[in-house]
Amino acid sequence: MPMPGIQDRHAADQSADDLSAPAACPNCDAAAPGCSHCGTSGHHHHRGLAALLPTSHESPREADGKHSNIVFMGNPNVGKSTLFNAVLGSNAKVMNAPGTTVLIESGNLDHHDEQWTFTDTPGTTSLDAISPDEQVSSEAAMGRAGNPLPDVIVAVINATSPSRSLYLLSQLIDLGRPLVVAVTMLDLALRQGSSVTLEGLRTLIPELTFVQVDGRTSAGKEELLQAIDSALAASTTSERGSSPFTAGDQMLSTPAPGRQASQREVSQWIKSTADERFDWVAGKVRALDGSHPAAAAVTLSDRIDRVLLHPISGIVVFLAVMYLVFESITTLASPFIDFFDVTFRQWMTSGIDAVFTTLAGSGSLDGWFHALLIDGVLGGAITVLTFVPPMGIMFLILSMLEDSGYLARAAFVMDKAMRVIGLDGRAFLPLVVGFGCNLPALASTRTLPDSRQRLLTGLLIPFTSCSARLSVYIVLAYAFFDRYAGLAIFLMYVASIVIILAVGFALRKTQFNDLHTQPFAMELPAYQLPKLLRLVKSVALRLWAFITGASSIIISMTIIMWFLAAIPVTAGAAGTNSFGHVDAVEHSLYGVVAEKSAVIFEPAGFNDLHASAALITGFVAKEVVVGSMAQSYAIDDSGNASEAAQGRGSLGKAVRGSFERSSGGHASAAAAAFMVFVLAYTPCLATVAEMKRQFGGKTAMQSVAMGLVVAYVLAIVIFQIGRLL
Incomplete structure (x- = not known):
C-alpha cells in the first residue's frame, strides 16, 4: 500500500x-x-x-x-x-x-x-x-x-x-x-x-x-x-x-x-x-517508529489552517492579504518613485548642467547634446529607477509570504476559481499583483512551478489594469463622465477582469490546448518566520537581475523616442525649428508618425494627432500619457493637484474638443474606446523588457501583438456600439 x-x-x-517478482539478493x-x-x-x-x-x-x-x-x-x-x-x-x-x-x-x-x-x-x-x-x-x-x-x-x-x-x-x-x-x-x-x-x-x-x-x-x-x-x-x-x-x-x-x-x-x-x-x-x-506526530495531537499550525484553508474564511483572508499587497505596492512605493522622478532627477540635471557650464559655458545648455542627455539618457535611467521601489517591495512581500508558508495555502484556496482558464491557484497571486504593477507581477510568475502555466499567466498579466493606467482613467472620466466618473473608473477594472477571462479561455482552447490541469496536490510547508538576511539577499539579487536585464531596452527606446521628437519636419511657426529645438510636436518626425498613425483609429472615434501621440508615448510608460497630452496641446496645467482637476480643467476641455471633432459628435463613446485601448494594449516598455527577460523575445512580441489586436478590436466595438446609443 x-x-x-x-x-x-x-x-x-x-x-x-x-x-514481476522481485529478484533475489545475490x-x-x-x-x-x-x-x-x-x-x-x-x-x-x-x-x-x-x-x-x-x-x-x-x-x-x-x-x-x-x-x-x-x-x-x-x-x-x-x-x-x-x-x-x-x-x-x-x-x-x-x-x-x-x-x-x-x-x-x-x-x-x-x-x-x-x-x-x-x-x-x-x-x-x-x-x-x-x-x-x-x-x-x-x-x-x-x-x-x-x-x-x-x-x-x-x-x-x-x-x-x-x-x-x-x-x-x-x-x-x-x-x-x-x-x-x-x-x-x-x-x-x-x-x-x-x-x-x-x-x-x-x-x-x-x-x-x-x-x-x-x-x-x-x-x-x-x-x-x-x-x-x-x-x-x-x-x-x-x-x-x-x-x-x-x-x-x-x-x-x-x-x-x-x-x-x-x-x-x-x-x-x-x-x-x-x-x-x-x-x-x-x-x-x-x-522510524513514530516519525509522525500522534494523529490526535492538534498543533497550532492545524488551528491556523482551519481558518486559512476554509472555503469561505480562507478566501476572505486571501483577499485581505492581496489588498495589503496591492496597497503596499501603490502606497509605500509612491514616495520613493516621487524621489527618483522629481528630486533625484533635479539633482542629476543640476549636476549635468554644472558640468556643461564648466566645460563649455552656459550656452551649451541650449544644445541638442545636452537635451539628449537630460531627456533621453537620464530620462530612460529615471524610468528604470522608478520601477525599482515597487519591484523591491513586491519581491520582499513575495519572499515573506513564501518563506512563512502562506503562499502555498493561498494557492490551494484559489485553485478552483483559476481552473476556468486552465491555471491552478498559484497563478492567482501574480494576476492580483498586476493590478498594482505589471512588472513585479511578471517577475512573480517565477513562483509557479509549471512552465506552461507560467507562460499563460505571463501573457495574461498585461491585461490587468495597473495603477499607472489609473491617471488616464481619472482625467478622461472627469472630462467626459463627471457625474459618473467613479462608476466609469470602476467599470475599467471590471473590463480588465472580463478581458483576462476571455483571452485566457481563448488561449486555453488554442495555443495552450495541451495544458491539462492536473489534480492540485502539494505538501503544505510548515509555518516559520522568514530570515531577514535571506530576504535582503533574495530581494537584492532579483532587483539586480531586473536592472541589468531591462535597463538597456528602456534607455534605448527612450533615446529613440527623443530623436523622433527632436527631428523637425517643418520650420515651425517662427521658422526657427532645428534639430533638438522643435516648437510643437506636430512639427517633428514624432508628430508626423503620430498623425499618420491616427488614421487607423478612425473606426474607434479618436482619429486625432494628440490621442495617437499620447498612445505612442504610453508605450514607453503609461504614467506619461497625461503629460504627453498636456504637452501636445501646449497646456500648462499638468502640475495641478490631481488628475481630476486636469480632467475638469483646460486639458479636459481640449481633449473633449478633439474627440468631439474626430468622433463626429460622439465624444463620450470615443473616450470610452480610448480608455479601453489604454487598458488593453502594452502596459509599458519596462513590461516588454521583463517579458523578454522571463520568457524570451518571441513571447514578448506575441504579447505586444496580442495586446494591440485586442485593444484595437475592443475600441472599435465599444465606439460603434456607443455611437448607436
Missing part, C-alpha cells in the same frame, strides 16, 4: 504484465538486493535506472578531474532552493534549462583547487515527469537532454514528512550516482513530536550520507560541502551503485553506446517497480 502523501501517478495504467537470497537483511546495496551491479544512463556520456569530473557538477533534487517545499541559495549566495544566476523555457538556478563555487557547478532543479515528486518542470528535474538528474551527468546528487528531504521524501530518494538511489542527503526541518519535526533523528536516518539507510541543514541560517553548510567533497573522492575509487528495485530489470536493456534511454524506458522502469518501491518506503517509515 502506498504511504500517505505518496501517490502513484501511473497506478491506473499499470497492468499485471508490468510487474548475497542472502532475500526479496531484493539492497535489503536490510545483509546490507548489500547492489552497488556492484548495473541495474535499474543506472543501466539506462547514457553510456558514452561523461560527467565534468570524469572528463577533466577539476570540474564537478552537483545537482540539487527534492520535493516541492522542502527548503531545497533556500539551501541552494545559502550555499551559493550571490554566485547564483537564473537561466533556462537546455532546450526549454523552464527556469533553473545555477552557479559556480571554487572549492580548494576545483570548481563546482551547482544546479537547483524545480521541485518534483518523481523522476517519471508529468510536467515540463519535472521533466527538467528528471533530465538533470540523469544527464539527459544536453545536461552533463551529475558527479553528485544532493537529495533534499523534509524531516516532517519522510514518506514523501523517501519515495523520490528511492528513485535517486536507482541512478547509481554519488548521493548526499540533506535533511531540512529536523528541528521542526522534533518540536512536532517526531522521533526522526539524524542517527536514525543513518542507521536506516547506512549506505547514504545524511547531513542536517538549515538554509535559512546556513547551518550545516560546511558539513554539506564536506560531504559532497567526500562523495566526489569516493566516486573515483569505487564502483557506482545501482537499484535495489529489480522488478523491472528483465524488461530493460542497457542502451547501446552513444544512445540515451528514452523517456518511455525511464517511465517503464519506474512503473514496473512502483509496488516494490512503496513497500521499501513503508518499511523505512515503520522502522
Whole structure:
C-alpha cells in the first residue's frame, strides 16, 4: 500500500504484465538486493535506472578531474532552493534549462583547487515527469537532454514528512550516482513530536550520507560541502551503485553506446517497480517508529489552517492579504518613485548642467547634446529607477509570504476559481499583483512551478489594469463622465477582469490546448518566520537581475523616442525649428508618425494627432500619457493637484474638443474606446523588457501583438456600439 502523501501517478495504467517478482539478493537470497537483511546495496551491479544512463556520456569530473557538477533534487517545499541559495549566495544566476523555457538556478563555487557547478532543479515528486518542470528535474538528474551527468546528487528531504521524501530518494538511489542527503526541518519535526533523528536516518539507510541543514541560517553548510567533497573522492575509487528495485530489470536493456534511454524506458522502469518501491518506503517509515506526530495531537499550525484553508474564511483572508499587497505596492512605493522622478532627477540635471557650464559655458545648455542627455539618457535611467521601489517591495512581500508558508495555502484556496482558464491557484497571486504593477507581477510568475502555466499567466498579466493606467482613467472620466466618473473608473477594472477571462479561455482552447490541469496536490510547508538576511539577499539579487536585464531596452527606446521628437519636419511657426529645438510636436518626425498613425483609429472615434501621440508615448510608460497630452496641446496645467482637476480643467476641455471633432459628435463613446485601448494594449516598455527577460523575445512580441489586436478590436466595438446609443 502506498504511504500517505505518496501517490502513484501511473497506478491506473499499470497492468499485471508490468510487474514481476522481485529478484533475489545475490548475497542472502532475500526479496531484493539492497535489503536490510545483509546490507548489500547492489552497488556492484548495473541495474535499474543506472543501466539506462547514457553510456558514452561523461560527467565534468570524469572528463577533466577539476570540474564537478552537483545537482540539487527534492520535493516541492522542502527548503531545497533556500539551501541552494545559502550555499551559493550571490554566485547564483537564473537561466533556462537546455532546450526549454523552464527556469533553473545555477552557479559556480571554487572549492580548494576545483570548481563546482551547482544546479537547483524545480521541485518534483518523481523522476517519471508529468510536467515540463519535472521533466527538467528528471533530465538533470540523469544527464539527459544536453545536461552533463551529475558527479553528485544532493537529495533534499523534509524531516516532517519522510514518506514523501523517501519515495523520490528511492528513485535517486536507482541512478547509481554519488548521493548526499540533506535533511531540512529536523528541528521542526522534533518540536512536532517526531522521533526522526539524524542517527536514525543513518542507521536506516547506512549506505547514504545524511547531513542536517538549515538554509535559512546556513547551518550545516560546511558539513554539506564536506560531504559532497567526500562523495566526489569516493566516486573515483569505487564502483557506482545501482537499484535495489529489480522488478523491472528483465524488461530493460542497457542502451547501446552513444544512445540515451528514452523517456518511455525511464517511465517503464519506474512503473514496473512502483509496488516494490512503496513497500521499501513503508518499511523505512515503520522502522522510524513514530516519525509522525500522534494523529490526535492538534498543533497550532492545524488551528491556523482551519481558518486559512476554509472555503469561505480562507478566501476572505486571501483577499485581505492581496489588498495589503496591492496597497503596499501603490502606497509605500509612491514616495520613493516621487524621489527618483522629481528630486533625484533635479539633482542629476543640476549636476549635468554644472558640468556643461564648466566645460563649455552656459550656452551649451541650449544644445541638442545636452537635451539628449537630460531627456533621453537620464530620462530612460529615471524610468528604470522608478520601477525599482515597487519591484523591491513586491519581491520582499513575495519572499515573506513564501518563506512563512502562506503562499502555498493561498494557492490551494484559489485553485478552483483559476481552473476556468486552465491555471491552478498559484497563478492567482501574480494576476492580483498586476493590478498594482505589471512588472513585479511578471517577475512573480517565477513562483509557479509549471512552465506552461507560467507562460499563460505571463501573457495574461498585461491585461490587468495597473495603477499607472489609473491617471488616464481619472482625467478622461472627469472630462467626459463627471457625474459618473467613479462608476466609469470602476467599470475599467471590471473590463480588465472580463478581458483576462476571455483571452485566457481563448488561449486555453488554442495555443495552450495541451495544458491539462492536473489534480492540485502539494505538501503544505510548515509555518516559520522568514530570515531577514535571506530576504535582503533574495530581494537584492532579483532587483539586480531586473536592472541589468531591462535597463538597456528602456534607455534605448527612450533615446529613440527623443530623436523622433527632436527631428523637425517643418520650420515651425517662427521658422526657427532645428534639430533638438522643435516648437510643437506636430512639427517633428514624432508628430508626423503620430498623425499618420491616427488614421487607423478612425473606426474607434479618436482619429486625432494628440490621442495617437499620447498612445505612442504610453508605450514607453503609461504614467506619461497625461503629460504627453498636456504637452501636445501646449497646456500648462499638468502640475495641478490631481488628475481630476486636469480632467475638469483646460486639458479636459481640449481633449473633449478633439474627440468631439474626430468622433463626429460622439465624444463620450470615443473616450470610452480610448480608455479601453489604454487598458488593453502594452502596459509599458519596462513590461516588454521583463517579458523578454522571463520568457524570451518571441513571447514578448506575441504579447505586444496580442495586446494591440485586442485593444484595437475592443475600441472599435465599444465606439460603434456607443455611437448607436
